[in-house]
Amino acid sequence: MKKNILIFILFIFVSILAGCGSKLENPEIKVYTRDTTSGTRDGFFSTINFKDAVADNTALVKGYVEVTGNGDMINLIKNDEYGIGYISLSSLENSGLKGLVYNAIDPTEENVLNGTYLLTRNFNYVVRNEYNSTKVEEIVEAFVAYLNTKEGKTTIKANDGIIAVNANDPSWNDIKSNYPIASEDNRGITIRFGGSTSVEKIAKALSSEFSLKCGNFIYEHNHTGSGDAYKRTQGGEKDGSNKLDIAFASREFKLSDTELLSEGSYGKICTDAIVAVVNNKNKITSITDETLKSIYNGTITKWNEVK
Numbered sequence: 001m002k003k004n005i006l007i008f009i010l011f012i013f014v015s016i017l018a019g020c021g022s023k024l025e026n027p028e029i030k031v032y033t034r035d036t037t038s039g040t041r042d043g044f045f046s047t048i049n050f051k052d053a054v055a056d057n058t059a060l061v062k063g064y065v066e067v068t069g070n071g072d073m074i075n076l077i078k079n080d081e082y083g084i085g086y087i088s089l090s091s092l093e094n095s096g097l098k099g100l101v102y103n104a105i106d107p108t109e110e111n112v113l114n115g116t117y118l119l120t121r122n123f124n125y126v127v128r129n130e131y132n133s134t135k136v137e138e139i140v141e142a143f144v145a146y147l148n149t150k151e152g153k154t155t156i157k158a159n160d161g162i163i164a165v166n167a168n169d170p171s172w173n174d175i176k177s178n179y180p181i182a183s184e185d186n187r188g189i190t191i192r193f194g195g196s197t198s199v200e201k202i203a204k205a206l207s208s209e210f211s212l213k214c215g216n217f218i219y220e221h222n223h224t225g226s227g228d229a230y231k232r233t234q235g236g237e238k239d240g241s242n243k244l245d246i247a248f249a250s251r252e253f254k255l256s257d258t259e260l261l262s263e264g265s266y267g268k269i270c271t272d273a274i275v276a277v278v279n280n281k282n283k284i285t286s287i288t289d290e291t292l293k294s295i296y297n298g299t300i301t302k303w304n305e306v307k
Helices: 001-027 037-048 072-076 109-113 136-146 150-158 170-176 200-213 227-231 288-296
Strands: 030-034 063-067 083-088 120-127 188-194 217-222 246-249 266-276
Touching: 030 072, 030 109, 030 170, 037 083, 037 120, 037 266, 063 072, 072 120, 072 266, 083 188, 109 266, 120 136, 120 200, 120 227, 136 170, 136 246, 150 170, 150 200, 150 266, 188 200, 200 217, 200 246, 227 246, 266 288
Parallel strands: 030 063, 030 083, 188 217, 188 246
Antiparallel strands: 083 266, 120 246, 120 266
């Protein structure tokens, strides 16, 4: 009798071990995503042909984890061997995560510029269409022009924007005479910047640099997300306490916005790449848009299903 009981206990123990081993050999994928207002999320899901998930969490696999930004995404996946997510290319080098080859193309700045790496989104700007101050309007116009100069592009590139600096690009000195406001004393004028947090680093670098070239105007930054770029320059909050003179979006403006935006009041600054990332212990090195969509919609839930 005792012998039979021992055999039964041993059988149960071995079965449990076998079950645990099976789970470890075929772990479930843990999906991480940004919130629905994120420009990074918009660019990621739009590019992998999963637009239903751009602004709707119900389209995602059950059990997904929503994170607050690149840093949060990085920290969580670094501590999750079975996690997958997406971050900006500029954040990859020091992230401690593995960036995946996308549709057989390496995620590099060179491949973004030559048009072969397609998991990208644009950084865009929008300005007001009505100003209470002519001087503010003239400084904003000069700032927008500065974005396309050698100096402006070099600053954008140095702050993780992907952009080509060409030999035939004008310098600020080449075009400065077109903007007389730049030669005035502007120390009493405040220009309000905001919008996307992803573009904040570039915006702060540009504003501090250009202020010295444009009469030392005061620059204030209030970056609260891409969704506020239109609202606070030309939309419903353009005259409120959070109004902005120039704002940034890390995605394309929505159709509802572009139908209302004044002609010539918005445009592209540079490109940013998005990279699908996994924990360094993960053996996979590449992935396709089809597989990413299948992971995020729940069609693929186990790592051994990823080819």
